[in-house]
Structure formats: structure tokens, C-alpha cells
Amino acid sequence: MGLLLLQVLLQFLFLLPMLGSSTINVALPDCEYKCGNIIVPYPFGIGRGCYLETAYAVECQKPNNLLLLQETRVPVISISLDGYLRVALNVSRNCNGSETEEGSVISYSFSQFATSDIRNMLTGVGCGTASLRDNGNIGNQITCSTEANKMIEGSCNGSDHCCQSYMPRFARGLRISATNICQPKAYSSCTYGFLVENGEYSFQESDISSSWTKKEYPVVLDWWVGKGRCRVEAKDLDSYACKSEQSVCSDSDNGPGYVCNCSDGYRGNPYLRNGCQDINECEDPSLNDCIRQENCKNREGTYVCICPKGHRGDGRKDGTGCVANPQVMNLLTKILVGTIVGILVLLLGFSSVYWTLQRRKIFKMREKFFERNGGFLLQMQLSRQNRSSSQTRVFSAEELKIATEDYHESRIIGQGGQGTVYKGVLPDNQIVAIKKAKIGDCSQVEEFINELLVLSQINHRNVVKLLGCCLETEVPLLVYEFITNGNLADHIHDRSSRPFVISWKTRLKIATEIASALSYLHSAALVPIIHRDIKCANILLDKNYTAKISDFGCSRLIPMDKEQLTTLVRGTLGYLDPEYFQTSHLTEKSDVYSFGVVLLELLSGEKALSFSRLESERHLVTRFDFAIGKNHLADILDQRISGNGKVEQFSRVAHLAMRCLRIRGEERPTMKEVAVELEGLRDSKNVFGRRTDHISFMFNSTKSDEVWTI
Incomplete structure (x- = not known):
């Protein structure tokens, strides 16, 4: 259990720089980046197309989330972008003195990995010899021998049934074997040989018995990318693996390739494009040495410490700090400033040509x-x-x-x-x-x-x-x-996410403000403007539910000498003026028609066009007209406001909406007339607070005596 906790902790420490920002990617897009609790950063990857080369391919076995190197089937404990890979290697066991015994020889072969010569030890336990040979370099071989005369708990040297030897460099093909020379009546009858990460093995007396069941130990492998050194793998080659612009290349100490790291002031995955992101040193006091944290200013790849006003210095704890600025500079300071100014002028002179060319390039692009x-x-x-x-x-x-x-x-x-x-x-x-x-x-x-x-x-x-x-x-x-409060459509149609109901008083206020704005656009603007796409979704509401007309992409300016324009039909189904749709003649009365539909939505709380209604009532105008014809206008009013609304106001607003929705544009009122009538409704006090169970609505139509009653 203790070893498992240590492995998880090391895994976290290795990848902490990558996980410090939610915007930093670990793996390639659409690729898995975890197997259980093990993070798999690129160039390693799970699945085809997710790794740099076959050597970095890993496999996540379900359901136990066992991560294996696909090339050697060796279990992986953790992967570090610092160039280290922790794996579990088997123990060589010899109990009869013959190398033909099963398990007495353990062999591994890695293409892009080598056992770390400073983080591992060859270890022998029992009475015999443990040896390691690099198959790729026969002369690269180490051994350690044990003796059977001493046993010291917790220690391991050449005189107490345990020995350890340092690893050779550049060992990629491993052959680990144990030779047993135990006497028949010796305390131990077996010899064990294995590689183990420094600090991961502590000798115990019970380890020399033949019943020892430990089968594998953690081992650190060094990994690298590429086939040559940094100066060979030129940055303009496609094979260059350091893809992030803020990355640096370092030659591997234990292999023929190189490793990539993020530059100072950056963290993330240098093997991915834009994988290295700026570190905000000012967010963590441990990352900067500013005297006052509030004076720390982050910069791309670094940070600066600014002294308070009236002080000078670098503002750093280990620097000059901040000191009061004297009124008169001494001679040395003047000389220093003069020298700096002279150098700056010289540098500016040399760089003027460069910046001139850069500005010209930027100017052309803009x-x-x-x-x-x-x-x-x-x-x-x-x-x-x-x-x-x-x-x-x-x-x-x-x-x-x-x-x-x-x-x-x-x-x-x-x-x-x-x-x-x-x-x-x-x-x-x-x-x-x-x-x-x-x-x-x-x-x-x-x-x-x-x-x-x-x-x-x-x-x-x-x-x-x-x-x-x-x-x-x-x-x-x-x-x-x-505008902070969303659009009108969300408030009156989306009942699930907007539990708060806009009262009738507020709806009438919104309608009045929309009419006032359209009246201004049609008649008071420098050049008359037709919006051409008035709908609830284009009416925004601020925190006080003040209406704001938006989205003027379809709008048109109308010259003063013209009353209409012939244009391509633009607008939204459900709000589109039928006369404009048939003739392509755009007038300000097209906005009046669309506004009439908005009035119906404010009255009914329903959408202008809905395919969930009956085919004959999909258009709200048709549904409204049908309800009026059947004397059932009360059925179409929004039940959330009809109970506490003002009956006479409902009647007059409905009357006004029907006038705005007349088929012929010339029979519709102007937006100025609509705005005046709505403003009058808001100011009229005798229509507030009245309720009745019987409402009569009278609407102008082709028949002057037509009356609808509910």
C-alpha cells in the first residue's frame, strides 16, 4: 500500500506543471490522456495516431487500467515530460544454480529507452551473484556478489546477503541473471537479481528465503526523441519534435537523441503546438521574489516587480529592493544614466532599420x-x-x-x-x-x-x-x-430557465419603448432607417428591463426622396411582412407588421411560429385571428398575466396589434402613431386595477360594424 501511494504521488509531481492550467493540453486532440490515475502525455499516446512513434505507443488494459508499453508489454507506473519513465521489471530468481532454470534470466529490449544510470541500482539478494549485461554492448556488463555470513536489517552491501552496483550508461538491451552458489545447509537456498529504483528497496532478513514472493520492482528509464542531437535536428525540419514556440532542446545524457522542455517562465507540453503556456508568477508568491505582491506585474515568459511611486529599485527581495528616490542625483548616477541613455540611443540607431521593415510588414497586413x-x-x-x-x-x-x-x-x-x-x-x-x-x-x-x-x-x-x-x-x-438581461424571447418563451414572469406592466413598458425606438428610426433619424428584422430575439433587456433594439445587419437606409425600396427579401419567418414578401417593396410599414407580431407574443406568451401547434394555427397571427373569430380571445392570453392584468389595456393593445397586422401596408398605422397610443395607455390611470369576467373587444376591419366578444 505504501509503494502504491508513493507511485501516485510521484505521478502527480511529475505532471503538476501541466495540470496547473485548464487551458494546457496534455495529449493530441481527440486522444485519451489518462489510464486510471496515470497521465499519458504526448509524445506517448493511447491508440493509433496518438503517439509520435511506435516506441511511445502504450496500451490501457481494461478493466484494471493496467498501462503497458506496446512494444515490450512492460507495465508503466508513471510518465514524466522531464524524460523519465517509471516501469515495473521482473525479478530474476535462481534456486538450483543453473541458468536454465525458468526465471533465472530476464531480458528486455528498448528502442527509445535506456535504464537510468543514476536512478537505479542492480541488486542481488541471497548467496550468489547478480549480473546485468547490455545486449547492445557486450562489454557493458556489471555484477555484484553476496556473502552468507552476515544479515543486517535495512542495509545492503557486499557482506550481508545483499549487494548493489551502479548502472552502466546507454543500456537499452538488458539481460539480468542470478547465479546461485548457496551451500545445501546454508540459510538461503536461492539467489535473486533485479533492477530497482534508488530508495525503493530495503533489505529484510525474510528476503533471502525461498518463499520470497516479490516478482517486480519499479525501475526508471530515460527516454528521448529524435535520432540525433539538438544541433543536428534543425528546427526547420518536420521531424523536429519541439513543436511549441516557447520550447528549448537539450541533448539526452543517456541516449542518442534529445528532450524538449518549456522555456523559463512557461509550462506545459513542449511537444505540442502552443503546448507551453505563460506562467503567471504573480498569482503564486512562491514563484516570484517581489517585496510587495501587489506590485508584481506578469509579463510574457517572466514578471517584473514595480516599486511604489516615489521609490526606485528592482523591487526584489534578493535585489536592490525599493529605496526612496533622492531629490538630487549624485555624479555616479548621472554617469550611469548617461551611459545607459547612450547605449539605448546606439541600439535604437542600429535597430531602426529592422523596426522600419517590421512596421511596413505589419502595415501591409493590416x-x-x-x-x-x-x-x-x-x-x-x-x-x-x-x-x-x-x-x-x-x-x-x-x-x-x-x-x-x-x-x-x-x-x-x-x-x-x-x-x-x-x-x-x-x-x-x-x-x-x-x-x-x-x-x-x-x-x-x-x-x-x-x-x-x-x-x-x-x-x-x-x-x-x-x-x-x-x-x-x-x-x-x-x-x-x-446588455445584461438577455433577450425578450428567452423571458417570455423559455419558462424552464426563466421562472420569473415579466408582469403585464413591464411588458407594456417594453412594447412602448420598442415602438418609440422604431418611430425614431423611421422619422427622427438623420436618414430614415428600416430595421427589417424586428423580433423578440433582437430585443435585448437590461437589468431594469429597459428594451434595446439590436442586430441591424439586415437594416436599410431610406433616402429622403424615396418612400420604398426594392430589395431582396430578408427577415425571419413568422415576423415577415406578407406584402413585402410578395412584392419585394420594402417600406417602414414592414417594421410595423413585425412589431404587431411582437405585441401578440407579449399578450399570449407564445412564439410567432410553432410547429407544435395545429397546422392551421402554426402562425400566431392565424391563431389569434381564429380565437377572435370564435369569441375565445381570453384563451390565447398568457395565463401568467391575464389574472392580474388590466382588461381594458388587453383590449386596446389587441386592437392596436390587429391594426398593425393588416395585409395592406397603407392601412397600418405608423410607428409614431403606435408609440403615441401605447404611451397613452401607460399614462392612463383609469384603466389600471380594473377586472371583469366579460370583455368586449372592437376591432377595425373591412366591416365597420364587426365586433368580437369573449
Whole structure:
């Protein structure tokens, strides 16, 4: 039991650097990295395609989780990326004095491994000789002899039935044998020979009896990669195994190849691309020697200790520390500063050409991305509108990469047809939403530029605010204010994850704010704007349930001299204006129709289009119209709000929704009229607090005397 616990502890210590960060990979993608409690890091691997070469192939036998070297079938105890492999090797046993006895000779042959000459000992127990010969080098042989006159518990030397000898170097083909010379009446009748890791064997008197049952001991093997030294395996060759950019190569001390390690300040698996990750020394006081931990600043591959204001020094415990800065520098300090400045100027002079070339390269790359991402299209559109892009902040690619933790999947807060939205935190701790276009989809570039043009000229509290953009990356990025409370669709449709019910008062407030924003877009903006995709999923809610219209990728600017545009039909089924769908003529009344569907969703709590309903009622508009025709409007109201709502408000909102949903656009009200009517409903005090069991709704239709009653 004690040996097993020690093995598990060593396994943990060997691989602790790799497991310190959840973002560091141990094995190749889609490959197993554990067999029971044993970690299997690349270049070792379980299964085809998961290891560097056949020599590193291991097999995990189920159900006992026994890890074996596939080449030799030797059990593996642990694997270390430091170039060590702990295995279990058998014991050679000789009780009759003949090498033909079964078990008296144990042989192993390794292609990429050698027994560690400093971590193992050849051990003999009994009265005889234990020997080890390297099959690959016949002259490379060691022996140890025991004597039968002393027994000392816990010790092992040449005079007490136990002997140990140090290992030869470069031993890959092993032949371990035991020779028995015990007398017939000797205390022991058997001799045992075996390899064992230093400190893993302690001699006991009972070990020299023929009933000794120990069959194997842990042995440390050195492993390496490649067929030559570091200077031979050039880094530009495909066979070079140190794949991480932050890795270094070291020649093996006990083999013909080399081993890879992460550079100082990094940890992980150097045999994988991006396998070595920066260590944040400032998170662990034991990794840095700063006098004050709050003044430790992490850097890529290292860290710095910053002295408080008014002090100078390196801020380190074993350095100059931090001392008060004198008011007047002495002559020596002036000379030192002058020398440093002179050297810096000289270095800057020599490096100016290099940095000029680097800046030119970076400039060309950014110019390429800028052109591909529609930067010139944006400039052309802005010039046509006599506007400047200075109103919108331009973010750097590095700034947004840091804000989203390199666009980690845990930062994704939404995905749609135009791209993916990430949550980001800027250096000033401002939380933003970053919209990233789909890679390789050129059609999305125009939509992003269109959304940038539309949002950059909008200033309304109920329209999501555009903070800036970034066009110097592989795909364009838009940066918005972050809205904390999700979208309206989740709140009124997803009852499982949103147990809190939005009250009717709040729903009416949301409807009023949406109508106000659309009215602004249609009539108060510098150039009229048609959203073209109004739906609950595009209406965001902040912590106070204030509505924010988002997703302007499908929107269109309407010149002042035109009342409609002929465009390709864009929108979402269930919200799409039927007149626009049939004629392709886009007007502001298309948004009115979509808003009418949103009103029905607020009233009923049901989705605009659902295939779980009857075929004749899949569209909420049809279902609503059917309920009205059968005098069953109460059946379609959301039961979560109908019991405590305001009956007259339900009636008037339903009336307004039906007007917005008329087939002919010219018969629908404008969004300004809708906003005024909804605002009047909110301000009207005589409709609050009333309840009744009988409600009459009157709707304008082609027949002036048509009345629906429930």
C-alpha cells in the first residue's frame, strides 16, 4: 500500500506543471490522456495516431487500467515530460544454480529507452551473484556478489546477503541473471537479481528465503526523441519534435537523441503546438521574489516587480529592493544614466532599420485585412453621406483579443446568421459585447459595414449603442454596449430557465419603448432607417428591463426622396411582412407588421411560429385571428398575466396589434402613431386595477360594424 501511494504521488509531481492550467493540453486532440490515475502525455499516446512513434505507443488494459508499453508489454507506473519513465521489471530468481532454470534470466529490449544510470541500482539478494549485461554492448556488463555470513536489517552491501552496483550508461538491451552458489545447509537456498529504483528497496532478513514472493520492482528509464542531437535536428525540419514556440532542446545524457522542455517562465507540453503556456508568477508568491505582491506585474515568459511611486529599485527581495528616490542625483548616477541613455540611443540607431521593415510588414497586413473587411467600402459610404468615422472608436486587434481571452468559447453569449457575439472586458473594466463575422463568408462583410453605418448615426436610449469597430483583423469586429438581461424571447418563451414572469406592466413598458425606438428610426433619424428584422430575439433587456433594439445587419437606409425600396427579401419567418414578401417593396410599414407580431407574443406568451401547434394555427397571427373569430380571445392570453392584468389595456393593445397586422401596408398605422397610443395607455390611470369576467373587444376591419366578444 505504501509503494502504491508513493507511485501516485510521484505521478502527480511529475505532471503538476501541466495540470496547473485548464487551458494546457496534455495529449493530441481527440486522444485519451489518462489510464486510471496515470497521465499519458504526448509524445506517448493511447491508440493509433496518438503517439509520435511506435516506441511511445502504450496500451490501457481494461478493466484494471493496467498501462503497458506496446512494444515490450512492460507495465508503466508513471510518465514524466522531464524524460523519465517509471516501469515495473521482473525479478530474476535462481534456486538450483543453473541458468536454465525458468526465471533465472530476464531480458528486455528498448528502442527509445535506456535504464537510468543514476536512478537505479542492480541488486542481488541471497548467496550468489547478480549480473546485468547490455545486449547492445557486450562489454557493458556489471555484477555484484553476496556473502552468507552476515544479515543486517535495512542495509545492503557486499557482506550481508545483499549487494548493489551502479548502472552502466546507454543500456537499452538488458539481460539480468542470478547465479546461485548457496551451500545445501546454508540459510538461503536461492539467489535473486533485479533492477530497482534508488530508495525503493530495503533489505529484510525474510528476503533471502525461498518463499520470497516479490516478482517486480519499479525501475526508471530515460527516454528521448529524435535520432540525433539538438544541433543536428534543425528546427526547420518536420521531424523536429519541439513543436511549441516557447520550447528549448537539450541533448539526452543517456541516449542518442534529445528532450524538449518549456522555456523559463512557461509550462506545459513542449511537444505540442502552443503546448507551453505563460506562467503567471504573480498569482503564486512562491514563484516570484517581489517585496510587495501587489506590485508584481506578469509579463510574457517572466514578471517584473514595480516599486511604489516615489521609490526606485528592482523591487526584489534578493535585489536592490525599493529605496526612496533622492531629490538630487549624485555624479555616479548621472554617469550611469548617461551611459545607459547612450547605449539605448546606439541600439535604437542600429535597430531602426529592422523596426522600419517590421512596421511596413505589419502595415501591409493590416491594410490587406482592412480592404478585405470592407474598410474602403465603409469610407465610400461615409463620403456619400458626408459623415466621418471619428464618431466611432477604432479598437486594436490585440485589445479585443485580450478582452475576450482570445475569443474563448466560454465568452460566447450569442450566435446567429451574421456571426458570433462574445462578452469582453476592456482595460478600463468596461464590459462590452463584441460581434465577430463568420470567417470566410464574404457576404457577411457588407452586412457588417451596413450595421456599422446604421448604428453609428443612431442615438436613442432604446437602441443598442455601437461603441466602435475593428477592421484590421481577419474578420471584422463590432463593439457594442453590453446588455445584461438577455433577450425578450428567452423571458417570455423559455419558462424552464426563466421562472420569473415579466408582469403585464413591464411588458407594456417594453412594447412602448420598442415602438418609440422604431418611430425614431423611421422619422427622427438623420436618414430614415428600416430595421427589417424586428423580433423578440433582437430585443435585448437590461437589468431594469429597459428594451434595446439590436442586430441591424439586415437594416436599410431610406433616402429622403424615396418612400420604398426594392430589395431582396430578408427577415425571419413568422415576423415577415406578407406584402413585402410578395412584392419585394420594402417600406417602414414592414417594421410595423413585425412589431404587431411582437405585441401578440407579449399578450399570449407564445412564439410567432410553432410547429407544435395545429397546422392551421402554426402562425400566431392565424391563431389569434381564429380565437377572435370564435369569441375565445381570453384563451390565447398568457395565463401568467391575464389574472392580474388590466382588461381594458388587453383590449386596446389587441386592437392596436390587429391594426398593425393588416395585409395592406397603407392601412397600418405608423410607428409614431403606435408609440403615441401605447404611451397613452401607460399614462392612463383609469384603466389600471380594473377586472371583469366579460370583455368586449372592437376591432377595425373591412366591416365597420364587426365586433368580437369573449
